[in-house]
Structures are given as structure tokens and as C-alpha cells.
Amino acid sequence: NAGVTQTPKFxxxxxxxxxxxxxxxxxxxxxxxxxxxxxxxxxxxxxYSASEGTTDKGEVPNGYNVSRLNKREFxxxxxxxxxxxxxxxxxxxxxxTGNNQPQHFGDGTRLSIL
Amino acid sequence: xxxxxQPDIHITVSEGASLELRCNYSYGATPYLxxxxxxxxxxxxxxxxxFSGDTLVQGIKGFEAEFKRSQSSFNLRKPSVHWxxxxxxxxxxxxxxxxxxxxxxxxxGTQLTxxx
Numbered sequence: 001n002a003g004v005t006q007t008p009k010f011x012x013x014x015x016x017x018x019x020x021x022x023x024x025x026x027x028x029x030x031x032x033x034x035x036x037x038x039x040x041x042x043x044x045x046x047x048y049s050a051s052e053g054t055t056d057k058g059e060v061p062n063g064y065n066v067s068r069l070n071k072r073e074f075x076x077x078x079x080x081x082x083x084x085x086x087x088x089x090x091x092x093x094x095x096x097t098g099n100n101q102p103q104h105f106g107d108g109t110r111l112s113i114l
Numbered sequence: 115x116x117x118x119x120q121p122d123i124h125i126t127v128s129e130g131a132s133l134e135l136r137c138n139y140s141y142g143a144t145p146y147l148x149x150x151x152x153x154x155x156x157x158x159x160x161x162x163x164x165f166s167g168d169t170l171v172q173g174i175k176g177f178e179a180e181f182k183r184s185q186s187s188f189n190l191r192k193p194s195v196h197w198x199x200x201x202x203x204x205x206x207x208x209x210x211x212x213x214x215x216x217x218x219x220x221x222x223g224t225q226l227t228x229x230x
Contacts, residue, residue, distance in 0.1 A: 040123070040222055040223075041222060042204060042220035042221055042222040042223055043158075043220040045218070048216075050216065058217065090157055090158070092158075094216070096216075097216030101216070102148065102160045103160075103218060104160075105150075105159070106157050107155070107157045108155075108156075108157055
């Protein structure tokens, strides 16, 4: 039971480099989400995709772009990494964007920007 | 705007003791509430959820939570804590409004330490 799979698990970048974080789910979910987790801040929503072909901004979208490649995959791109983007990034999915639908999380990508 | 407050950043209890983690929310209508647990190096796992109906909700791993509308609270409880319960716990509220439909707003988390 894979659930939500994130790659890579760890990454170190230099300031200004670009990178794409990958996320795939095998639960046939329609909605997918990207969060960042910083110490003492809980999780904050970066972008989400209510369904294949749509994406919307969350609370902290600046410096990021996303692509909903197909129903299974939702990627997060940092075009020019900055030290402030050092964080743990979580991908999540739910059957649909609705409040009776819990979100299922991957194990995270730990990203350090030097 | 929706928000969640977890007043306790860190709680320490002895194994076998009872546990209550506090959560207060700010929301204009009937809230959709969740508790998640995060073990070190792992993602978040859903413990329980409240949508409507019975205000006492049972979850996995022996946890329960009680929704109290008058106090805007959704506190998590466990009668007897096990060492394996040491983790970080997050309360979240879901939005059912317009452009924020389906979003979850998380509290900052409570770190639980369990003494043997």
C-alpha cells in the first residue's frame, strides 16, 4: 500500500538552483496538495489541485510553481531556490476537495538551501 | 478567517498517565475538525475527524476527542498513554467557504514526550 509517494526524501541545493519535487498517489484521489512545514509553524498550504487540470494558490505560493501532470502526479518546482525555502515539504491527497474528505500525507522531502 | 490554536507547544507525561491536548478553533459556521499525529521523520497520519453528530469522536490508537461548540474547542484525549504515543500532534480545521473550500488550516502542533 504505497499511498502518497514523494521523491526525493532529502535534497541540498545552492541558492539560485532550481529543483522539482515529485509526488504521486495511487489511491485514485482527485485532489492533491503541497504543504511546507517549518518549526513552530505547523503546516502551511503552498498550492493545491482540486482536480486534474486545475491548480490554485494556497497561503504561501510565492517562489513556487506546480504542475498537475495527470491524476496521479503533482509536482512542485522551485525556479530559483532561496535559503528561506529551507523546509520540509509534504504532499497530500484526498478523494475530492471537500470537508468530509481527510487528506493523506506522504513522508516528506527535507530540503536545505545553502 | 479560519484559524487553529494549540496552546501547548510541549507536553510531558508519564507512561500510563492520562493525556489531554488542547485545540481551539476560530470559524464562523459548523467546523470540520481533524487531529493528525506525526512521528519523527514521517508524514501526518489521521487520528480522528469530526463533521457532525455525536460530539465525542473515537479515533485510532485509543484516542478520542470532544467537540464543544460553546468553547470552540476540540481537545484530544487518551486515558492511558503508551511510550509509542510520543510524537507531534496537529489539530486542523477545514474550510467550506468559496475560494478556500476544502483547505485545511493547521495549528502549530504539540510535541508529546512520554517518560517511562
